[in-house]
Amino acid sequence: MPSHLFADRPAAQPPERGSVDELITQTRRLRGDVDAVRRDAVVDEDDAQGRWQRALCDLAVHHLDDLGEHLGQLKEGLPPPPAEEAAAEPVSSAALPPDSGQGSLLSRVGSAEWNLLTDEVSWSEELFQIFGRSPESGPLSLDELPSMLFVEDQGLLTGMVTDCLVDGKPIDGEFRIVRTDGCVRTLHMMGEPVLDEDGGTASMWAVLRDVSELRRSQRAVRETRDSLQRQRHIAQTEHRLAVELQEAVLPPWRGSLQLPQGRSGALDLAAHYLPSASSALIGGGWYDALELPNGQSMLTVGDLTGHGVTATSGMAMLLGALRGMAVAGIEPGPLMGWLNQLLENSVQPSLGSAVCCRYNPATRTFTWSQAGHPAPLLFRGGAGRALTPPEGVLLGATSGATYGQEEEQLQPGDVLILHTDGLSARSVQFSETGGPDRLLALAPRFALARSAQDCVRTIVEEFGETEREDDACVLVARIGS
Incomplete structure (x- = not known):
């Protein structure tokens, strides 16, 4: 049946x-x-x-x-091995040495039997191919077999054979051999003792399988997995460092800030940082407000290309230099020129955009300069407009660039908004997607706001849920009476 x-x-x-x-x-x-x-x-x-x-x-x-x-x-969902590793591995039988084991199952499996009573040894034809030996040279005895193994693996084979012959245990283990042609192969050996009528071991038979390609594939998968884990760990570490550096550099104040303190015409300030749609993209955006020794105030917003620690460290360098030059009394136009030279000579070249402003509360004069950056928006009497920008190219774009500066006479109740171009959904299309227009459309709401912080809340409500490809910074200044 x-x-x-x-x-x-x-x-x-x-x-x-x-x-x-x-x-x-x-x-x-x-x-x-x-x-x-x-x-x-x-x-x-x-x-x-x-x-x-x-x-x-x-x-x-x-x-x-x-x-x-x-x-x-x-x-x-484990990915394939990296392209360079895959390219290094043989991919066709034509590229492999003869009898390398990259064939059918039978071509990678051989059998052997060692007769302990007659000392006879029989090998299958496939086993000769696996070991790279010609049939004329004869099979290897159990004493000769370890000579083809790695020194580190000889003790393993000896132990398995001893356990099989003395204790009757089955053989199931792997070892590496060096073939006569110099190729290194990994073999998996399975075998059992053959007992005679008295229960003694008469012979030992075994099947040996060439698992070199299998182990190579497993090693490639394991190395790829380990590499991915290392990359994830590095990315997480860099993200944490970028966040910590950003938090350490950006102004610590929250809510509203008055600059200068206790003077007429002072600025009511508030700012907000909006992250990108992907929390992994910590960029080089910044905002800052600083009271200067002469009683005036410095306002700035900017952005450095790139993401991660490189961008945030570059941002920290630029912002530190900007603060120092502003305190030293350098006007916005020349200050931008020095920032351009600093970025041009930095170890890691990059591009940046920025706007730097100086406000004199005594005369309510607003002096500003820009480097390839969106112009500040001025809101007055329920209407808004973008200020006419002076000449200025991106920081780091060209050597010896000069930057102009403009002045604007402000009035009590005016609202100024400085922002980076990442505020909209796609920064490369900021002017097309209506980012500034959307801000200007908020003019009636800004007119009803009682503080700069109220204006910031309005902006966050309008733009906070936007799927931005880059982070964004917003700084609001409201002119006091």
């Missing part, structure tokens, strides 16, 4: 393309079928062909286990 495994039944339908779950299910089902055949097999100790078939079933189970593991990793 034929085995139940061969009974008539509907043919399995091929899985849908890309259905990894279905492939895993079929692999598990096939593994169970092969395991059933292996358990049902009755092997006569004198039947070499039967032992060989039993060994092939064992190896088939190992292959299916490996396949199931790889499909599970594919389902989890």
Whole structure:
């Protein structure tokens, strides 16, 4: 009677393309079928062909286990090895040395039997190919076999063979060999003792499988996973450092700030930082307000290209230099020129945009300069407009650039808004998507605001949920009476 495994039944339908779950299910089902055949097999100790078939079933189970593991990793979404590693690996049999094991299952599996009573050794043709030996040179005895192994693996093989011959334990282990042609291969050995009528060990048979390619693939997957983990750790560390540096450099004040303190015409200030849609993108944007020794106030907003620690460290350098030059009394136009030279000569060249302003509360004069940056917006009497920008190119764009400056006479109740171009959804299309127009449209609400902080809340309500590709900074100054 034929085995139940061969009974008539509907043919399995091929899985849908890309259905990894279905492939895993079929692999598990096939593994169970092969395991059933292996358990049902009755092997006569004198039947070499039967032992060989039993060994092939064992190896088939190992292959299916490996396949199931790889499909599970594919389902989890592990990426392929990096391109440079993949390119370094042989990808076709033409590029491989002869008998490297990159072939069918049978070409990578060989059998051997060592007769302890007659000292006879028999190797299959495949085993000679695996070891890179010609059949004319003869098989290796158990004493000679360790000579082809790595020194580190010789003790492992000796221990397995001893346990098999003395204690009757099955062999199941791996070791590395150096073939006669110099190639290094990894072999998986499975074997059992063959007992005589008295229960003594008469011989030992084994099946050896070349698993070099499998182990290389597993190593590539493991190294890729480790590399991804390292990259994630580095990214998390850099993100944390960027956030800490940004928080350390930007002004610590929250809510409203009065500059200068206790004087007529003082500025009521408030600012806000809006992160990008991706929290990983910590950019080089900044805002700042500083009371100067002569009683005037410095306002600035800017942005440096790039993200992460590099951008935030560059921002810290520029902002520190800007504060120092402003305190030294340098006017906004010349100050921008010095910032351009500083950025041009920095170790890590980059581009930046900025606006720098000086406010004199005694005359309510607003003097400002810009470097490729959106102009400040002035709101008065329920209407708003962008100030006419003076000449100025991006910081770091050209050597020896000069920057002009403009003056604006302000009135009590005026509102000034300084912002970076990341405020809109796509900074490269800021002028097209209506970022400034959306701010100008808020003029009636700004006219009703009682403080700069109220204006900031209005801006955050309008732009806070926008899917920005870059972070943004907003600084609001309201002119006191």
